[in-house]
Structure formats: structure tokens, C-alpha cells
Amino acid sequence: MATLAFPVPAPAPEPAHLPRNVEAEAAMLGAMMIDNRLADDLLDRLEPAHFFEPLHGRVFAAIRTLRAADMLATPVTLRPMFEADEGMKELGGPAYLATLTGSGAGLIGAREFARQIYDLAMLRALVSVGRTLVDRAMDTSEEVNPRAQIELAEEELFKVAVDGGAENSVKTFAQAMTLVTRQAQRALDSGGHIAGITTGLDSLNEKVGGLHASDLVILAGRPGMGKTSLATNIAFNAARRWMRDGEDGIEPAKSVGAKVAFFSLEMSADQLAGRIVAEQARINSGVLRSGKINREEFTRLSNTAVELQNLPLYIDDTAALTIAGLHTRARRLKRRQNNQLGLIIVDYLQLLNGSGRSSSDNRVQEISEISRGLKALAKDLDVPVLALSQLSRAVESREDKRPMLSDLRESGSIEQDADMVWFVYRDEYYHLFKEPATPNEHSSELERQKYTEWHDAQLKVANKATLIVAKQRHGSTGAFDLRFDSEFTRFSDLAEPGRHGYER
Structure with missing residues (x-):
């Protein structure tokens, strides 16, 4: 890659062998300030943390802030945001912003520079995960739990893998409609009208x-x-x-x-x-x-x-x-x-x-x-x-x-x-606690009547459970009864005559 015409900041206080391309960062930022349409295209592909040079990350964040407010992002509009920036002062002050736009090299390869900046950031993240893993493995001052360390390393590696996934998650309307059609076809083929x-x-x-x-x-x-x-x-x-x-x-x-x-x-x-x-x-x-x-x-x-x-x-x-x-x-x-x-x-x-x-x-x-x-x-x-x-x-x-x-x-x-939030509720569970004494020859008529009423109510709730759909983001809420066989802890559908539900 040809040497660009503008100065770049001194290397950040990181080990010299860390992967980076500070000149590519500077070239891309200059291109973004020259052509804000290019900036709008690149802003969702990167994060400030992806830049090796912290100052470049701050410039990128400032461009994003201005474009989010639908304002032009140029050396002139960015200047007030960096008057007190110590890193900028070391390079001669906000005039450094104009220097970044002094070469048009970034306009040609800006998207490739963005990809390279992202890839290098991933490599640095991998280096960080590796070093952290080594440090943890060497530290025996606390309880040693190798499996927990492996799971933690896998989690951190996964975060590196999904970083920047927003770009990949963007789908055209045609792609989204293909997914909808596929779900509808699945529901039709199931015979039970089940999309999931x-x-x-x-x-x-x-x-x-x-x-x-x-x-x-x-x-x-x-x-x-x-x-x-x-x-x-x-x-x-x-x-x-x-x-x-x-x-x-x-x-x-x-x-x-x-x-x-x-x-x-x-x-x-x-x-x-x-x-x-x-x-x-x-x-x-x-x-x-x-x-x-x-x-x-x-x-x-x-x-x-x-x-x-x-x-x-x-x-x-x-x-x-x-x-x-x-x-x-x-x-x-x-x-x-x-x-x-x-x-x-x-x-x-x-x-x-x-x-x-x-x-x-x-x-x-x-x-x-x-x-x-x-x-x-x-x-x-x-x-x-x-x-x-x-x-x-x-x-x-x-x-x-x-x-x-x-x-x-x-x-x-x-x-x-x-x-979705479902509640399972069994009236039978609570009703059993209300069981009155079983009548005998000494029981009064009132006691017999009370037991009969309880027994009749028990027959109505026995082996029944209510499933309440209290929240459904994509559909209606409501409740319906299921059969619950407590002996075998098994739920099943009620026979049609006893099946009921409501919506709200």
C-alpha cells in the first residue's frame, strides 16, 4: 500500500506487534468527511472500539453523532468537538482533521479499509482473549476450576465472533418475506396449522x-x-x-x-x-x-x-x-x-x-x-x-x-x-385444602350439605389444569383448560365437550 500524504498519530501504548493499520484508519476517516454518503454506508459497519488509534475512534464517534442529527460531518463541523482533545493537541490541534481529507486515496478503497480495520480489531480481540486465558490458567492463587475457565473463554470467543453482526443481520424485504412464506408452508404441511x-x-x-x-x-x-x-x-x-x-x-x-x-x-x-x-x-x-x-x-x-x-x-x-x-x-x-x-x-x-x-x-x-x-x-x-x-x-x-x-x-x-408468558394453575390443588370433615352418623344436616357441595365442586375441578397465556407479543392472550393426570404427572387436551377458553 502506498504511503499516504498525511501524518498519523504516534502508536498507541500497546505492544508493537499487535495487528493494526493506522494509515488505513486515517484514510477511511478522511474519505468519510469528504463524502458523507460514504460515511452513512460505513457507520454501521464499525464501532469506535475497532480503531487501534483511540483518537481515530473518537473522530469516528463524532462523525456518527453528527450524521445521526442529520448534520454535515466535515473538518469545519467537527472542529468544535475537538478543541479540548488532548490527543488532537499533540498533532497540532483540530487542523489535523483537515489533514485527513488532504488525500483522496481513501475514497477509492474506503470500504476495503473498513473491512481491514474490522478484521484487525478481531485479531486484537483474539490476542486479548488468549492472553487473558493464559493469565487465568497460570494464576493458582484462587480455587482452580479449569472447566469454568474453558466456558468463560468460549463465551469471550463467541463475543468476538458475533461482534459486528449487525451488518449480517440486515435483511432485505424479499429475504424477510421468504422466511415468512417458509413458515406458512411449514404450517400448511404440518396438518395442524403449526408454524413453530x-x-x-x-x-x-x-x-x-x-x-x-x-x-x-x-x-x-x-x-x-x-x-x-x-x-x-x-x-x-x-x-x-x-x-x-x-x-x-x-x-x-x-x-x-x-x-x-x-x-x-x-x-x-x-x-x-x-x-x-x-x-x-x-x-x-x-x-x-x-x-x-x-x-x-x-x-x-x-x-x-x-x-x-x-x-x-x-x-x-x-x-x-x-x-x-x-x-x-x-x-x-x-x-x-x-x-x-x-x-x-x-x-x-x-x-x-x-x-x-x-x-x-x-x-x-x-x-x-x-x-x-x-x-x-x-x-x-x-x-x-x-x-x-x-x-x-x-x-x-x-x-x-x-x-x-x-x-x-x-x-x-x-x-x-x-x-410469551404462560401461567399454569390448578384449582384442584387449592380446593383439596378446603375439604370439610367426612360426614358420619353424628353429622348435622348442615355438615352433610357442606360436604356435598364441596364434593360436587371437587368433581368439576378434578384432573383439570388451566393454562393462562398472559402475554403474547404476536397474538391474543387468554386461557383454556387441559387435562392433568396427577398420578402420572401428564398433561393432555380435554375432550371437546369440556374444552373451553376465552380471549381478551
Whole structure:
């Protein structure tokens, strides 16, 4: 490359061997000030931090500020912004800005210079990650945790890889419409009018159209409502549909099933797998855990286990997982599955840990970081993320115990970040606590009547659960009933006569 006609700043106080091209930075900035149309084209491709010379990064940021206000960015309009800039003073003051425009070389190769500046910035970031990794590996003054260091390094490398991704994420209207058409074709071919991943529950699919890529779905409920059971049911249904579609010769892109990653922070992998197999074999999981299973039940269990041994459902039961670690493990699993991972489930959100960067961070801030991280994960991997969440105890103090968005525990950012919020509610759970004494020969007529009324009400709510779609960014909210078989912790659609719902 020919030497340019203008001076460049002295090298920044960085090791001399770091990749950089300060002259390319100067040439590109000069071209941007000569032709602001060129500046508008390049401003979204770079960030001030991509410049090796800090002064050049500040000039770039100033040009962006002026263009955002629809003002000309020239040496004259930029001059007041650098009157007090110490770095500029070392080069003779704001007159340096005019010097940058003294050569037209940048006009010809400005876009190539921008690409080179970005690539060199990536190389410097890789050098920084490598040095940090070496320093951490050599430091044994604190507890040594090699796996945590590897996950942290993977996370930092991923950040380098996606830096500048805004340019790649821009799509023409034609490209966006192709995606919409593809989703519509998938819904038509599914026969169930599902545009996303199936939940295996027709009533839920009808309400939300399945689970959609890049969506964060929050499934919340009080303890005992069955939210983990519903999540495992959905995980199984999606994975089984994927397996059956593959057996039927349906292309992976056209399947409404999915390979599923289930991050279980509360239950171990064998407990979760045992629960799923027991659900499908229709064996009481409590009987299975207590060892009171009979031979006929064992035969059903064994046959079901053989049938499901190739189920594309992957369970990670790592305890005390951080949101960064979750990102790393999910990305790693998607790569191993040839980018075919289609659904991520997290049980549950409050058991994840944040970055812990500051000891002053409180729990609300940490939950906010986690919910933002889960939404970022959904967008980064382009898969739906279903995250379970606890509700606050405020529900228990109300007469009407149906949950509301304000009951989401510890952070309003969960509601803000979520594309959908579902609540699972079982009136039967609370109604059982109201059971009066069973009448006997000494009971009064009033006591008998009271028990009869309770019993009649119990029959109406028995084996029923209500799923409330409290937020849906792309559709209506509402509620509908599902059947819940408490013996096998299994959700299913109600028969049509008893099925109802409402919208608002």
C-alpha cells in the first residue's frame, strides 16, 4: 500500500506487534468527511472500539453523532468537538482533521479499509482473549476450576465472533418475506396449522401456533401446579415428533418436531429421564422411586425405555449454572447436533446465576441479567427458549389465586424480555385444602350439605389444569383448560365437550 500524504498519530501504548493499520484508519476517516454518503454506508459497519488509534475512534464517534442529527460531518463541523482533545493537541490541534481529507486515496478503497480495520480489531480481540486465558490458567492463587475457565473463554470467543453482526443481520424485504412464506408452508404441511415447534397439545398449539424460533417463553406457576411436568411433556412431545418425522422420511426443515436440550438445574438427569419414561409408560413415578413396582409395570417400563432410547432429548443437570455457562453449553450442543437443535428448556430461571461481576448487585438486577441473557440466547441460536419461573407468595394471600403478570418473582424485566408468558394453575390443588370433615352418623344436616357441595365442586375441578397465556407479543392472550393426570404427572387436551377458553 502506498504511503499516504498525511501524518498519523504516534502508536498507541500497546505492544508493537499487535495487528493494526493506522494509515488505513486515517484514510477511511478522511474519505468519510469528504463524502458523507460514504460515511452513512460505513457507520454501521464499525464501532469506535475497532480503531487501534483511540483518537481515530473518537473522530469516528463524532462523525456518527453528527450524521445521526442529520448534520454535515466535515473538518469545519467537527472542529468544535475537538478543541479540548488532548490527543488532537499533540498533532497540532483540530487542523489535523483537515489533514485527513488532504488525500483522496481513501475514497477509492474506503470500504476495503473498513473491512481491514474490522478484521484487525478481531485479531486484537483474539490476542486479548488468549492472553487473558493464559493469565487465568497460570494464576493458582484462587480455587482452580479449569472447566469454568474453558466456558468463560468460549463465551469471550463467541463475543468476538458475533461482534459486528449487525451488518449480517440486515435483511432485505424479499429475504424477510421468504422466511415468512417458509413458515406458512411449514404450517400448511404440518396438518395442524403449526408454524413453530409443536407442544404436543392441540389447544396450546391453536392458541400460540407452536413455539417460534428466537422467542423467549416464560412458564410460571406456584409450587405444586405442575410446571415442570408440563415442560417435560412439551420436551417429550417435540422430540418424539422429530423422531417420528425422521422415520417417515420428512425433511428436518419441514418437521414441526425438534431436538431438545433440557437444562435441569433442580432434578438430576436420571430423575428427569425416569419421570418422562414413567409418564409415557403410565406408571406412578412415586411408585417407581419407592421401588414398589410390580412385574407388569416393569415390563411396560422396559418396553417404553427401549422405544425411547433414540429420543433426541439431551439433559444437562449441571448445578449452579451461570447464564454464560448456559450459553456456552447450548451453543456447543447445537454444533454437535449439526445445528439442528430446535428447542431449549430451562428448569428453572431462578436457579441460574448471573455474572457476579459486582458484589453490590442485588438479586433483582441478577434476575434481570439472566432474563436478558435467555432472550439473547434465543436470538443467537435462533431457537425458542422455554424457561420456567417461580411466582411470588403474593398469590397465596389473595382469594382468587389465579396468577397475574405482577406475580412474576423478583423482576419485572422477566415480563419485559419475554415474548410469551404462560401461567399454569390448578384449582384442584387449592380446593383439596378446603375439604370439610367426612360426614358420619353424628353429622348435622348442615355438615352433610357442606360436604356435598364441596364434593360436587371437587368433581368439576378434578384432573383439570388451566393454562393462562398472559402475554403474547404476536397474538391474543387468554386461557383454556387441559387435562392433568396427577398420578402420572401428564398433561393432555380435554375432550371437546369440556374444552373451553376465552380471549381478551
